Amino acid sequence: MFRFGEPTYLYLLLLLPFLAAFYLYSNYKRRKNIRRFGDPTLLAQLMPDVSKYRPDVKFWIIFVAIGLFSVLLARPQFGSKLETVKRKGVEVIIALDISNSMLAQDVQPSRLEKAKRLISRLVDELDNDKVGMIVFAGDAFTQLPITSDYISAKMFLESINPSLISKQGTAIGEAINLAARSFTPQEGVGRAIIVITDGENHEGGAVEAAKAAAEKGIQVSVLGVGMPDGAPILVEGTNDYRRDREGNVIVTRLNEAMCQEIAKEGKGIYVRVDNSNSAQRAINQEVNKMAKSDVESKVYTEFNEQFQAIAWVILLLLLAEILILDRKNPLFKNIHLFSNKK
Known part of the structure; x- marks a missing residue:
């Protein structure tokens, strides 16, 4: 390394x-x-x-x-010696919504960019923990397998954009199920899934997936990005907005009630992400409250x-x-x- x-x-x-x-x-x-x-x-x-x-x-x-x-x-x-070490920490998987509605700018500079900045600061706050990333729209896939390599996590974060998934939608349930399967098999480690979404065009199954994850000891928290009043979706590279088949401007709104229900069944917290840093502080506190156990990581000990x-x-x-x-x-x-x- x-x-x-x-x-x-x-x-x-x-x-x-x-x-x-x-x-x-x-x-x-x-x-x-x-x-x-x-x-x-x-x-x-x-x-x-x-x-x-x-x-x-x-x-x-x-x-x-x-x-x-x-x-x-x-x-x-250059790293010359790779060793497995044990440190006190937790495992966190972030599931990020990258559907087109996340391009709305009711949160500056946009819902997606605000979410990415929040994730970057969250990774900076992790200490001896492991982090993974899943992106979803109409489908969900793993962007970064769970790791203690925070530098790689931030590099992968920079490449995230809506073009990664062509199928539109908000498959929150599929993302939670995928995240629940992505943790390490190590026993006794605190685990959390952080879903970051505006919750629009929810495809069902999310509440059930959060409840199933909670039964396995995995906490599911939700960060709702956007405003309930909504905003139009800017077409990238233009000054125009996305329109429906009748030519009307599409307005996307934060589905706050659904996000709250997912967090409730997942035994986690719900926080709205606005133009302040309150969501950042709340999720950091929630992660820090989790029971930290010995987390095995492969690290270079000699350089x-x-x-x-x-x-x-x-x-x-x-x-x-x-x-x-x-x-x-x-x-x-x-x-x-x-x-x-x-």
Whole structure:
């Protein structure tokens, strides 16, 4: 497994575009000033020892060296020893509704984006726990099997969008059943399913699925995204809204009563996700209240530093920059490889 020991230093890479832009602008101003004094070709003949390309080569060498130095400071590492360890934690599977109605913007920036941000913060709060993700619309499928790899969880989260499932609908029952089957077989571990949905076009079976999960000791909580008053569904890439066959704008509304019933039968909580962070705090508290048991995880316990190769490359680049003179080398000024003179 590859990781950075100090990933914060990677933010230094954000300075590189500004450095490149400053250098290019400086070159532009320099050429502009030269043209003010006379013809650039004539001036080049008057200064035969001035190299046109060497300053650029030297700059880009330094540019690459700075980028590599940022990576070096971040301490790239490869895992060398995989071990099974036991930690106190719980298992959480998040079932996310990705039907088209989740594109409504009664919650900013949209129901789906708000839900994804909430999940990202929830993953950040997990400690020694396992997390999995299921997405659903008319069908449900596993987006991320249950894991303790939070980095992968957030990477998979970024790729979620309604195009992953073509069949429209809100198969909450199918998602809960799939989630209930997705936990590890380990005994004595606290388990929870967090359903994030607007509950519209509910296809039935969700309450029964939540009740069956609760009987197995799996808590089912629901986060309702949206507002009861509803909102139109924006067509992605346009300023228009989705319409029915008669041409009327479709308004999608949060089915709060159904969400509350699912949470009640699932022995969990229901929280409406609005434009505040109240839902985030409530679900974090609910997860923290769960009984934490020993959770087995395979983790890398030893990491080998990989900075040596990068350090050598940086050293070679700096030596090359020093050896390349700003002016043409006088030792080679009489050598004309491409000259037509005889």
